Amino acid sequence: MRRFLVTTGLLLSSMSASASVITEFLNNENDLQWRVVNDNVMGGRSLGDFVVQDEILRFTGVTNTRGGGFSSIRSVSRTLGISEVDQGLELLVKGDRRIYIVRLQTSDGVTYWAEFPSSEEWASTRVAFSEFEPRWRGRALNGPVLIPSRIVSLGLMIYDGQDGKFSLMVDKISVF
Numbered sequence: 001m002r003r004f005l006v007t008t009g010l011l012l013s014s015m016s017a018s019a020s021v022i023t024e025f026l027n028n029e030n031d032l033q034w035r036v037v038n039d040n041v042m043g044g045r046s047l048g049d050f051v052v053q054d055e056i057l058r059f060t061g062v063t064n065t066r067g068g069g070f071s072s073i074r075s076v077s078r079t080l081g082i083s084e085v086d087q088g089l090e091l092l093v094k095g096d097r098r099i100y101i102v103r104l105q106t107s108d109g110v111t112y113w114a115e116f117p118s119s120e121e122w123a124s125t126r127v128a129f130s131e132f133e134p135r136w137r138g139r140a141l142n143g144p145v146l147i148p149s150r151i152v153s154l155g156l157m158i159y160d161g162q163d164g165k166f167s168l169m170v171d172k173i174s175v176f
Contacts, residue, residue, distance in 0.1 A: 022080055022089075022154070022173045027052040032075040032154065044068020048158070048166070057170040059156055065163050070138075072103065072157035082148045082175055088128035089154075092171040093118055100168055102127055103155030104146065111135050112146045113157075118168055126176060148175075 023032045034057075039046045048061030048071025061071045089102060095118020104112045112132035116125050129148050134141040138159070154173065158166045 020081075020086070020175050022082075022175060023075075024172050025052045025055050025057045025170070027055070032078075034073050034075055036071075036073055038071045039064075039068025042068055044070070046071045048072070055171070059158075059168045059170070060166065061158075062165050063158055063160075063163055065161060069161060069163075070157055070159035071166070072101075072155055072159075074103065074105070074155035075153050077105065077107075077152040080151055080154070082151050084147070084149050086129070086148050086175040088126055088131075088176055090124060090126045090172075090174045090176045091116070092122065092124050092173075093168060094122045094171075095119065095168045096166060098158060098162065098166055098168075099160040101155075101157040101159055102132075103157050104132060104151050105153040105155070106147065106150035107152050108150065110141075110144060122171070 025031065034050060036049055038044065038048050044067040045064035046062060046068055048059065050057055050059045050073045059073055063069055063071060097118060097120060099115050099117055101113050101115050113135045114127045114132045116127055129146050132146045134143060156168065156170070
């Protein structure tokens with residue numbers, strides 16, 4: 001059973017003025033640099049890729065649950081300037097009604113996952129850092145607790161147990 005403790009809403013105005021932007025997908029050397037990691041690293045058959053165009057990240061492909069069932073993109077590790085007072089991530093997204101995962105990696109190599117739903121309309125989605133669970137190759141761990149200032153990489157993943165096409169557009173990622 002999936003729990004969604006994120007808040008979503010139709011975008012009626014710009015994202016909160018108090019949010020600090022991590023990326024607006026400006027596609028330059030100062031922005032986050034992304035790479036693809038699909039399930040073929042473990043013998044899977046899913047295909048996924050991304051493109052940044054017109055300051056929108058488009059993450060698309062096809063998942064195949066025979067042999068893995070996931071596709072992901074991850075930023076190259078670097079200091080992101082997230083602090084202990086920041087409470088979570090805010091993403092401005094438009095999708096295909098499938099469930100996606102925000103994946104974080106810390107400087108000590110631990111990864112944390114939190115799911116969020118997508119809708120066919122642009123929506124601002126907040127995911128609190130307290131909702132991220134530590135993971136190792138998809139399996140839940142008992143700890144450690146996420147320390148936001150140690151986050152060095154962001155990722156987006158689809159791993160919802162469904163076969164088929166996927167499409168997620170992201171306009172902005174901020175902290176709140």
